Amino acid sequence: MKIEVCYSPALLHLFDTTGKNVVIIDIFRATSTIVAALANGAAKVIPVDSVARCIEIGNDTPNSITAGERDGQIADGLVYGNSPLTFTKALIQDKTLVLTTTNGTRLLHMVQNAHRILIGSFLNLDAIIEYLVNDQKDVILACASWKDRYNLEDTLFAGAVVYHLQNDHQMSVQCDSAIAASQLYTLAKGQVLTFLKESNHYKRLSNFGLQEDLAYCTTLNKHPIVPYVNDEVHIVI
Amino acid sequence: MKIEVCYSPALLHLFDTTGKNVVIIDIFRATSTIVAALANGAAKVIPVDSVARCIEIGNDTPNSITAGERDGQIADGLVYGNSPLTFTKALIQDKTLVLTTTNGTRLLHMVQNAHRILIGSFLNLDAIIEYLVNDQKDVILACASWKDRYNLEDTLFAGAVVYHLQNDHQMSVQCDSAIAASQLYTLAKGQVLTFLKESNHYKRLSNFGLQEDLAYCTTLNKHPIVPYVNDEVHIVI
Numbered sequence: 001m002k003i004e005v006c007y008s009p010a011l012l013h014l015f016d017t018t019g020k021n022v023v024i025i026d027i028f029r030a031t032s033t034i035v036a037a038l039a040n041g042a043a044k045v046i047p048v049d050s051v052a053r054c055i056e057i058g059n060d061t062p063n064s065i066t067a068g069e070r071d072g073q074i075a076d077g078l079v080y081g082n083s084p085l086t087f088t089k090a091l092i093q094d095k096t097l098v099l100t101t102t103n104g105t106r107l108l109h110m111v112q113n114a115h116r117i118l119i120g121s122f123l124n125l126d127a128i129i130e131y132l133v134n135d136q137k138d139v140i141l142a143c144a145s146w147k148d149r150y151n152l153e154d155t156l157f158a159g160a161v162v163y164h165l166q167n168d169h170q171m172s173v174q175c176d177s178a179i180a181a182s183q184l185y186t187l188a189k190g191q192v193l194t195f196l197k198e199s200n201h202y203k204r205l206s207n208f209g210l211q212e213d214l215a216y217c218t219t220l221n222k223h224p225i226v227p228y229v230n231d232e233v234h235i236v237i
Numbered sequence: 238m239k240i241e242v243c244y245s246p247a248l249l250h251l252f253d254t255t256g257k258n259v260v261i262i263d264i265f266r267a268t269s270t271i272v273a274a275l276a277n278g279a280a281k282v283i284p285v286d287s288v289a290r291c292i293e294i295g296n297d298t299p300n301s302i303t304a305g306e307r308d309g310q311i312a313d314g315l316v317y318g319n320s321p322l323t324f325t326k327a328l329i330q331d332k333t334l335v336l337t338t339t340n341g342t343r344l345l346h347m348v349q350n351a352h353r354i355l356i357g358s359f360l361n362l363d364a365i366i367e368y369l370v371n372d373q374k375d376v377i378l379a380c381a382s383w384k385d386r387y388n389l390e391d392t393l394f395a396g397a398v399v400y401h402l403q404n405d406h407q408m409s410v411q412c413d414s415a416i417a418a419s420q421l422y423t424l425a426k427g428q429v430l431t432f433l434k435e436s437n438h439y440k441r442l443s444n445f446g447l448q449e450d451l452a453y454c455t456t457l458n459k460h461p462i463v464p465y466v467n468d469e470v471h472i473v474i
Contacts, residue, residue: 007244007387010247010248011387014384014386148248148251149248149413149414150248150414150417151413155417174437175437176386176388176392176436176437176438177386177387179389180387180389180417180421183424184417184420184421186424187424198416199413200412200413201413
């Protein structure tokens with residue numbers, strides 16, 4: 001079982017995703033929000049890359065909610081932002097969440113011929129690891145990053161997966177990115193949020209007053225589910 | 238003084254190199270070999286990207302030596318390989334080294350409008366740091382990587398530079414790649430070669446019997462020089 005980490009969508013062409021399990025990672029906050037919404041009973045999440053498309057699909061989809069932010073504010077024309085804390089059971093149960101994100105959605109559409117595309121976050125860390133171990137297919141942990149630039153939070157989640165595959169499941173890892181991510185996780189283990197306070201994205205989102213979101217997005221194993229992308233490019237569990 | 242790390246030539250377009258000091262890093266082995274050759278008295282190094290061009294420039298340049306490898310062997314038509322141990326004072330003093338490398342040379346030609354392009358390796362770590370501190374320009378530490386893929390050895394050198402700028406010169410760092418590289422270096426400090434034994438490139442070059450080269454390339458501060466690229470795209474000190 002080959003385990004690789006891709007740090008940016010701009011590097012994805014260097015990896016062959018055919019037949020592999022590809023885990024999409026966008027910790028602050030798309031994949032954390034998707035996991036929270038599905039765990040709280042959303043029927044599905046439809047990821048879209050533009051606000052216009054989000055509104056259009058929202059209009060065409062019964063019992064749906066549109067959501068998305070631009071520059072830390074609810075985007076014009078949408079009803080909710082993309083805080084994972086927004087999507088409580090009371091709001092989202094049995095509804096379709098039409099969510100517009102930039103980095104995560106773009107990456108998801110770039111992945112070709114994967115066996116399965118999974119949605120990873122600290123909220124469902126162990127569930128993802130268990131799925132990967134049981135499935136025994138090669139794995140690519142794909143960081144959505146921030147406008148193609150390496151980021152610490154996505155790397156740290158990838159590192160957490162690699163670390164546990166190495167240490168709890170005795171798997172060997174050859175990919176330098178995976179080795180580095182796992183090593184980095186040894187420094188952050190047990191204090192992920194503290195470690196990430198140095199990061200660019202933590203600082204940017206803190207400036208929008210989103211500390212509670214950031215703490216939530218770094219909570220381990222709150223939602224033991226394994227969301228994946230189905231043939232219609234909808235995310236379900 | 239802004240300090241950033243670029244992990245791959247495929248990410249270089251995300252960085253603005255204008256007016257900055259850009260350090261080219263190709264630890265195994267191009268930049269280590271260039272530093273060794275210049276420290277041992279080479280008049281200059283001409284970096285070229287193909288074997289054909291290396292032969293051509295070698296023929297046109299009096300008192301020159303051609304060198305380069307493909308797949309761990311001296312390339313057909315060239316006289317020496319690219320082991321840093323080859324270029325002793327007896328061989329190289331006052332001569333021009335025409336060196337063909339793939340990753341490092343390509344990266345060097347991609348950098349636009351830099352204040353200065355410098356050649357970094359563990360062999361001249363402290364000299365590079367001292368130059369950067371004295372010059373006070375923004376810095377981009379650019380990893381040549383391996384066919385555009387992230388590698389541990391270039392990252393670790395970038396991390397060493399960032400670590401010392403933070404800890405010995407009280408500089409703050411905002412770039413997530415730089416923070417991660419520095420953190421990784423805290424795990425490898427004092428045992429760089431041992432840390433790198435897990436890496437892809439170490440294993441690949443070890444299979445060619447190059448352990449002595451690898452040990453040399455991870456020796457700290459053997460050659461306190463600061464090679465840079467001049468207007469003719471020759472590397473001099």
